Amino acid sequence: MAHVNDVAAYILARIGPMTAMKLQKLCYYAYGYHLAWEGRRLFPERFEAWANGPVSPDLYARHRDRFELDDGQITGDPDVLDDGERESVDIVLSNLGGLSAHDLSTMTHQEPPWINARTRARVGPLDRCDETIDDEEIYTFFDALVAADGRQA
Template sequence: MATFKDVARYITEQHGQLTAMKLQKLLYYAQAWNLVWEEEPLFEDDFQAWANGPVLPSLYAMHRGMFKVDASLFTDGCVDALTDVQRENIDRVLSFYGKQTAQWLSDLTHQEDPWCNARGDLMPGEASAAVIPKAALHEYYSSL
């Protein structure tokens, strides 16, 4: 199975330099839609329902303190670990979500059940390490 680093490298090679927040959201949507279309995850790591939307803590640890990131951050990522179908799915996600701003993507996640349900009754801006279950991603995005 591919890792989040493999997917992040592929996204940054295809999209070019982008904000760390936008990369987080693109990985989230790539994971969600791959779960719907292939009924399997792209990578094992789970997203958490942070205040600004879904965040992969392992990715955050890599880009902490950076505003923009590019493929050079993911030298240990290997795009060859992705299947042709996975690349096509990521490309489909990039063709729709890739043209949006990081804030637009964050706002969108705030309107969707997986993030909202994982946060529960937390106040806006309140910290959370609540996991967004892959099953919740599959269920919600399958219904769209």
Template sequence: MSVRDVAEYILRSRGEMTAMKLQKLVYYAQAWSLVWDERPLFDESIQAWANGPVCRSLYSAHHRQFSVVPGSILPAVAIPQLDDRARATIDAVMKFYGDKSAQWLSDLTHLEMPWRRARERAGVPDGAQCEEEITLADMHEYYSGLRANNPVV
């Protein structure tokens, strides 16, 4: 599975959305897959950019686009290569986060430890450019704690 498969699945499920929102939904899909399925959805890293988590390889697929439409990440005839567990995880993430705005999602990530810890490691202030990776270990640790406190998520 690749980040492009996850992103295209989200777009085909929800339709056109801003690039920023797509990036945040991909991030949350990765985070909750680590907790619920005990595995990453994709191998590509996620970085702690100024506006929240961003997967650079996905960014390169939608660079200079404000809105991203289904069929723009993978060709329209391609089927996202996801197994049943991955689709179920993404669907659950979409049910919880999917109706939130891009800004709301970005603001939420700024409050959460994985993004903050990556930026602290890089030694950058809020608003500054940063390419520090948000580690899978930090994501798993933080979101596992949320699950323990709120089993609905």
């Protein structure tokens, strides 16, 4: 199984420079869709419901204090992703990779996994929050999207 830094390194290698926030959101969407499509997690690391949307603290620790990221700036091994993992990430990048960090963040703010985690934590829209986004809620949400739209992200 890959780790979040491996997936992040793969994304940066595939589509090049982007903001740290966009990278976080693409990792989240890849994780969610992969969970729905394959019935297994893309990586073992979790996401928390931060103010700007889902964030993997493990990935954040690798890019802290950097706004823009480029290929090679996240230590990870893109080659450890198996065919199914690469396919999931590639579909997400194909469909969501052209969106801005702001667009992706706005999308997550309208989706139950992030909303429910923030509600459980009883925090306001801009408050700091480290509530974990539950895998079961991620699966339920993304599985419903897949059922409605087919395999496309």
